Amino acid sequence: MRLLKLVVSxxxxxxxxxxxxxxxxxxxxxxxxxxxxxxxxxxxxxxxGGYTETVRARATAQRVLGCIEHVPTNVNLYMxxxxxxxxxxRYEDAIAMYRAALRYDRRPELYLNIxxxxxxxxxxxEAHRYFVATALFRIGIFKNVPEGAKQLAWDDAFQQLExxxxxxxxxx
Amino acid sequence: xxxxxxxRTRFFQALMGAVLAGxxxxxxVLVPTGEDPYRFPKELWVRAEGILLAVVIxxxxxxxxxxxRVFARERNVFVLVAAIVAWTGVATIFSSHPAMSVxxxxxxxxxxxxxxxxxIAAFRRSLLFADIALLAAVPNAIVCILGEFRIWNPLLTEKxxxxxGEWMHLFAGGFLGNPNDVAMLLAGPALASLILCAIVKRRRxxxxxxxxxxxxxxxxxQSSAAIGALVIALLVIAFRARRKAAVAxxxxxxxxxxxISVFLPAMKxxxxxxxxxxxxxxxxxxxxxxxxxxxVLPFLVASRMGLDHPVFGVGPGxxxxxxxxxxxxxEERYRTLRxxxxxxxxxxxxxxxxxxTLATAGFPGYALYVTxxxxxxRRSRRTREGxxxxxxxxxxxxxxxxxxxxxxxxxxxxxxxxxxMMLLHWAALCVAWxxxxxx
Numbered sequence: 001m002r003l004l005k006l007v008v009s010x011x012x013x014x015x016x017x018x019x020x021x022x023x024x025x026x027x028x029x030x031x032x033x034x035x036x037x038x039x040x041x042x043x044x045x046x047x048x049g050g051y052t053e054t055v056r057a058r059a060t061a062q063r064v065l066g067c068i069e070h071v072p073t074n075v076n077l078y079m080x081x082x083x084x085x086x087x088x089x090r091y092e093d094a095i096a097m098y099r100a101a102l103r104y105d106r107r108p109e110l111y112l113n114i115x116x117x118x119x120x121x122x123x124x125x126e127a128h129r130y131f132v133a134t135a136l137f138r139i140g141i142f143k144n145v146p147e148g149a150k151q152l153a154w155d156d157a158f159q160q161l162e163x164x165x166x167x168x169x170x171x172x
Numbered sequence: 173x174x175x176x177x178x179x180r181t182r183f184f185q186a187l188m189g190a191v192l193a194g195x196x197x198x199x200x201v202l203v204p205t206g207e208d209p210y211r212f213p214k215e216l217w218v219r220a221e222g223i224l225l226a227v228v229i230x231x232x233x234x235x236x237x238x239x240x241r242v243f244a245r246e247r248n249v250f251v252l253v254a255a256i257v258a259w260t261g262v263a264t265i266f267s268s269h270p271a272m273s274v275x276x277x278x279x280x281x282x283x284x285x286x287x288x289x290x291x292i293a294a295f296r297r298s299l300l301f302a303d304i305a306l307l308a309a310v311p312n313a314i315v316c317i318l319g320e321f322r323i324w325n326p327l328l329t330e331k332x333x334x335x336x337g338e339w340m341h342l343f344a345g346g347f348l349g350n351p352n353d354v355a356m357l358l359a360g361p362a363l364a365s366l367i368l369c370a371i372v373k374r375r376r377x378x379x380x381x382x383x384x385x386x387x388x389x390x391x392x393x394q395s396s397a398a399i400g401a402l403v404i405a406l407l408v409i410a411f412r413a414r415r416k417a418a419v420a421x422x423x424x425x426x427x428x429x430x431x432i433s434v435f436l437p438a439m440k441x442x443x444x445x446x447x448x449x450x451x452x453x454x455x456x457x458x459x460x461x462x463x464x465x466x467x468v469l470p471f472l473v474a475s476r477m478g479l480d481h482p483v484f485g486v487g488p489g490x491x492x493x494x495x496x497x498x499x500x501x502x503e504e505r506y507r508t509l510r511x512x513x514x515x516x517x518x519x520x521x522x523x524x525x526x527x528x529t530l531a532t533a534g535f536p537g538y539a540l541y542v543t544x545x546x547x548x549x550r551r552s553r554r555t556r557e558g559x560x561x562x563x564x565x566x567x568x569x570x571x572x573x574x575x576x577x578x579x580x581x582x583x584x585x586x587x588x589x590x591x592x593m594m595l596l597h598w599a600a601l602c603v604a605w606x607x608x609x610x611x
Binding site: 005008013015016019020023024027028031032035038072073076103104136137 | 203205206207208212213216217219220223224226227230231234235269271272275278489492493495496500518520
């Protein structure tokens with residue numbers, strides 16, 4: 001009986017150790033990785049294309065992807081990976097990341113970034129849909145969008161805001 | 173037999189040590205190298221503490237150091253805790269995104285385990301439970317005061333904040349990052365230290381000094397919700413006191429509130445806004461929103477969410493995801509809300525734990541929430557006169573329940589690790605120290 005209790009105690013302590021490592025320590029490390037990755041990504045986007053930036057973007061995306069598994073509800077992680085994918089010209093992968101993030105939070109920045117990615121791919125129709133959603137949520141945040149596309153999105157968004165569609169707002 | 177008793181004593185001492193160490197350290201946890209240096213590390217601490225205390229309690233039962241009769245002493249409370257965890261689990265299953273809600277379930281379960289461990293440990297009465305809880309709040313109170321006078325902040329510099337245009341009052345965020353969070357942390361200890369000062373005559377100077385520190389920290393944080401909640405708690409004490417004492421207390425409270433209103437800019441603004449609103453002939457949604465610190469939209473959204481999902485809510489942790497759809501709907505109905513200062517914001521929390529519970533866990537979840545507050549308040553009436561522990565519970569429980577009910581009308585302490593742990597700790601002491609009440 002005592003032996004059984006000892007075995008059960010050992011298993012419990014080991015399970016607790018695993019749980020603390022998996023659900024406390026790794027997310028803690030990911031919090032630190034997120035801060036470092038954000039700085040690196042900002043530098044990559046500032047400097048633009050180049051071999052060093054490409055390598056850096058690839059490494060940052062890989063590192064942060066590992067963290068998404070441990071902290072799946074952290075939208076910033078998806079955005080960092082997607083930003084690095086965009087720096088690498090992998091727009092479809094970036095859009096997939098942004099869409100994955102939309103399941104956890106519906107920030108206007110996500111819609112804006114998807115729109116910009118579609119625009120970079122040359123898909124103006126899809127880009128417009130996402131710019132309208134951005135304008136519905138937060139009109140003032142367009143930065144890198146061409147003036148014409150911005151105006152079209154605003155016009156459609158204002159139309160929806162003034163006379164909302166019968167079935168509710170159209171969100172992609 | 174003697175060895176068994178020694179083992180049991182050592183177990184309770186270890187449990188007490190673990191509970192108090194957790195409470196003492198957690199509000200001070202700060203990770204400067206993390207993207208979120210304040211809230212997320214504390215939430216991780218709660219997870220870790222919950223896991224470790226669960227193992228300690230299970231080992232206690234396994235080795236006979238803990239008796240199942242301990243749960244019989246406060247059966248209703250433990251049943252309520254189990255019901256809260258169970259309902260959170262049910263709401264998670266029926267959530268609009270269970271994979272996201274499961275993390276909220278984790279948080280609720282960890283908090284419940286810490287609460288249960290505190291109750292069990294505190295059955296062996298000791299003022300150390302109160303002392304450590306008060307001392308745990310002191311560093312944040314002091315750092316908040318230093319920040320409010322722009323003397324020091326652990327992470328920020330005034331220059332950086334001026335350059336980035338951040339809200340300067342964040343400098344008084346203590347180790348929690350936001351002065352409102354600090355206020356939510358200090359409210360319970362402020363009330364407790366005042367009551368302990370009155371009851372424990374031999375340590376009046378000690379508790380009096382701690383009360384001054386807590387109150388100063390609360391004023392420095394300038395949270396109207398926390399100050400208002402403390403005032404309500406003091407009025408509840410006055411209401412329950414004898415007439416002469418009640419009159420003196422109410423007069424004192426009125427004078428203090430008047431002084432606070434004159435000298436604290438945030439309170440002056442709030443009262444001024446409320447007076448303007450009451451005197452207005454035509455009131456728009458924008459004006460009401462401005463008077464309520466831009467809370468109208470999240471309040472409307474949370475109540476609508478609860479009505480639209482009355483049984484299970486939208487799921488724990490899912491308020492933020494659903495917010496935008498409702499926001500657009502209400503801004504279409506009340507177009508002046510499009511002018512508010514926080515129009516662009518996505519509210520991840522309703523800033524009202526009553527409504528957020530309703531929105532995320534439905535009416536059954538909110539019923540459990542209200543039951544917990546009522547059961548806590550009833551401790552004051554159930555507890556007979558007796559030693560200082562019984563006296564403390566008798567004087568503290570009802571005002572504390574009132575304070576909690578009020579502060580959660582405008583803030584969200586139950587979504588933040590440090591305020592949650594502090595509030596649950598004092599609630600646990602009310603349970604453990606009144607456990608003779610049934611006799």
